[in-house]
Amino acid sequence: MAAPIIELKDLAKTFSVHGRTLTVFENLSCRIEAGSFVSIVGPSGCGKSTLLKLMCGLDSPSAGTVLFQNRPVGGPARGMICVFQHYTRSILPWRDVMGNVAFGLNAAKKSLPPRQARDKCLQYIRLVGLEGYERYHPYQLSGGMQQRVCIARALICEPAVLLMDEPFSAVDAMTRAVLQELILKIRTTVPVTILFVTHDVDEAVFLSSRVIALGPAPASIRDDVAIDLPQPRDQIATREDGRFIATRQRLFASIFLQEKREQARAAPPQA
Ligand SMILES: Nc1ncnc2c1ncn2[C@@H]1O[C@H](COP(=O)(O)OP(=O)(O)OP(=O)(O)O)[C@@H](O)[C@H]1O
Numbered sequence: 001m002a003a004p005i006i007e008l009k010d011l012a013k014t015f016s017v018h019g020r021t022l023t024v025f026e027n028l029s030c031r032i033e034a035g036s037f038v039s040i041v042g043p044s045g046c047g048k049s050t051l052l053k054l055m056c057g058l059d060s061p062s063a064g065t066v067l068f069q070n071r072p073v074g075g076p077a078r079g080m081i082c083v084f085q086h087y088t089r090s091i092l093p094w095r096d097v098m099g100n101v102a103f104g105l106n107a108a109k110k111s112l113p114p115r116q117a118r119d120k121c122l123q124y125i126r127l128v129g130l131e132g133y134e135r136y137h138p139y140q141l142s143g144g145m146q147q148r149v150c151i152a153r154a155l156i157c158e159p160a161v162l163l164m165d166e167p168f169s170a171v172d173a174m175t176r177a178v179l180q181e182l183i184l185k186i187r188t189t190v191p192v193t194i195l196f197v198t199h200d201v202d203e204a205v206f207l208s209s210r211v212i213a214l215g216p217a218p219a220s221i222r223d224d225v226a227i228d229l230p231q232p233r234d235q236i237a238t239r240e241d242g243r244f245i246a247t248r249q250r251l252f253a254s255i256f257l258q259e260k261r262e263q264a265r266a267a268p269p270q271a
């Protein structure tokens, strides 16, 4: 593997709530290669969002280390940006599309002359397919369009790593397919490493160059698969490809089979 951009070393996370200790995961180690598109899949509550927060320094591990570009992450890390599921909570409702994207540019402390700043915002608005909507406010946009704004606002910061936490879970199935294609298209022109959290095994296989599967909490890495599917990916051809079907079956089995066997063993014998 090429030099990792992110490395997790024996990572553990516990939470104490109302006197009870919850171990989300322990001894989690893995390396993320620069330029890869890595999805993390696993059942609800297994710790996917927690893992993303530890990676970008929004939370700290109970044990172990996160290295970003070979340096330990000790707080919100420059060079990594998150896009979350609930775009309505992160978009700025009082700013139009231009203003939201410009916010990203300012947050990244990229001080450009006004003309250049405007051109740069327009470039990213175009990248996410929102040309012509610059003066629209969030309430005038569909959910998918609002999430596009959030993606443009993240990418204008030119992060080395884009972390996406179920970014397409709050939109309808059609919009989801369109946004999946958008992110794949963006990746052909923007050199960013993507860490993508999803419940949806099919979405993970469709988008990624690698999928890491976590089991139920306390989570461990149950599977780690390189996705051997041709680019560009296609909603029909890729999903019909025998390798796509075999990989999704393998991942489902890795995540759920052990629990199904345990449930079957625990079930009382039929009379
Ligand atoms: N700040 C916190 N304090 C206490 N417990 C927490 C905190 N954050 C997460 N947890 C617990 O950690 C576990 C993992 O939560 P997390 O949100 O990472 O799961 P997830 O895999 O992202 O789930 P989902 O797919 O539903 O989004 C859950 O049991 C949750 O209750």
Ligand SMILES: [Mg+2]
Binding pocket: 048, 049, 050, 165
């Ligand atoms: Mg989550």
